[in-house]
Amino acid sequence: MARIVVVGEALVDLVAESDGRRFRADPGGGPANIAVGLGRLGNPVTLVTTLGDDAFGRLVTGHLTAAGVAPTVHPALFTPLAVVTVDGAGVPSYDFAISWDVPALDVPPDTAVLHTGSLAAAMAAGPVEAAMAAAPVVSYDPNIRPPLLGDRASERTRVERQIGLSDVVKASDEDLGWLYPDDDPVEVAHRWHGLGPALVVVTRGARGCVAVTASGQIERPAPKVEVVDTVGAGDAFMSGLLSGLLAGGLLDRNGLARADETTLSAPLADALASAAITCTRPGADPPTKEELRTAT
Incomplete structure (x- = not known):
């Protein structure tokens, strides 16, 4: 089975308890x-990270290897x-202590699919x-974190440049x-599709998702669940989508x-169910x- 290589940050979330003093x-x-x-x-996967x-590093390493x-x-x-502070609706906000400064990335030469994005990108x-340009197939999630970014115009330029190196792109409406x-986020998705990716997906929380391909626009509702919090929901959507594309023989250029x-029905269902769970x-x-x- 093709190995997916993920490039990006691993960290520890310190999640505030109800009293705000314990994490x-x-x-x-x-x-x-x-x-x-x-x-x-069940997918072969490597994470290239710092x-x-x-x-905390040992905690993260144990978590990764257990999966x-x-x-x-x-x-x-x-x-x-x-x-991480979670509001009454289960929506998180973040304050970061992070450095991600590497001169070059040690990406395995047999990488079939590379996924990246977020703070590392x-x-x-x-x-x-450089790693994106060298990979056969690239998946990308910008996962915008405004407190750690530059001005909006320069970040738009960076994100659009990275989209141009990608085959699959997922972003939230936020x-x-x-x-x-x-x-309008869906109009932006159509513009992003014109930059080169074969598939652009916008997640819309409880309203599900919209996918844009060369054949048109596909909308899917989200499963109805009792929400505890939405921490990691977008990431679970992305892993469900990539796993579903791989299972369907779709995660290559052809x-x-x-x-x-038709071909995206099962991968989108997997992605939405993963996020909902x-x-x-x-x-x-x-x-x-x-x-x-x-x-499912």
């Missing part, structure tokens, strides 16, 4: 969550942290884009709302050229293959 330490980071989701769904030689992820670690002074754009505050409403439990806790099979 739960959960392994996290968008790319790491996606790698874990892919591993739990971690410190510390207690079947093979980590390739670039040493860092400390393991990155995100302080913003903070180490040069090495990340991402697009920050990048293009005056534009397969993606055939992406339409994650919303029913606290933290970034994507489903296993058996849990997803039961839900």
Whole structure:
């Protein structure tokens, strides 16, 4: 089976308890969550990341390997942290202590699919884009975190450049709302499709998702669930989508050229179900293959 290589940050989420004084330490980071989701769904996956030689780094490494992820670690002074506060609707906000500065990335030469995005793609754009340009197939999720980014115009330029290196792109309506505050997110997805990707998907929370391909626009509703929080839901969507595309023989250039409403039906269902399951439990806790099979 083709190996998916995920490039990006792994960190520890310090999730505030109700009193605001105690915190739960959960392994996290968008790319790491996606790698874990892919591993739990039975896919061969490597995560190329940075971690410190510390207690949090060991916590993250154990979490990755338990999910079947093979980590390739670039040493860092400390393991990155995100302080997570969840509001009454289960929606998280983040404060970060992170550094992601690598001169080059140690990406396996037999990489079949490379997924990247999030903070690593913003903070180490040069090495990340070099890896994207060298990969046979690229998946990308910008996963916008405004407190750590530059001005909106320069970030739009960076994101659009990285989209031009990608074959599959997923973004939330919140991402697009920050990048293009005056534009409809679905219209932006159509513009992004024109930059080169075969598939662009916009997630819309409880309203499901919209996919844009050469054959047109596809809308799918989200499963109705009791939401505990939405931490990691977008990452679970991405891992479910990639796993579904791979299972359907679509995660290569020829397969993606055939992406339409029929071929994308199962991958989109897997993606939406993965996100929904994650919303029913606290933290970034994507489903296993058996849990997803039961839900779909």
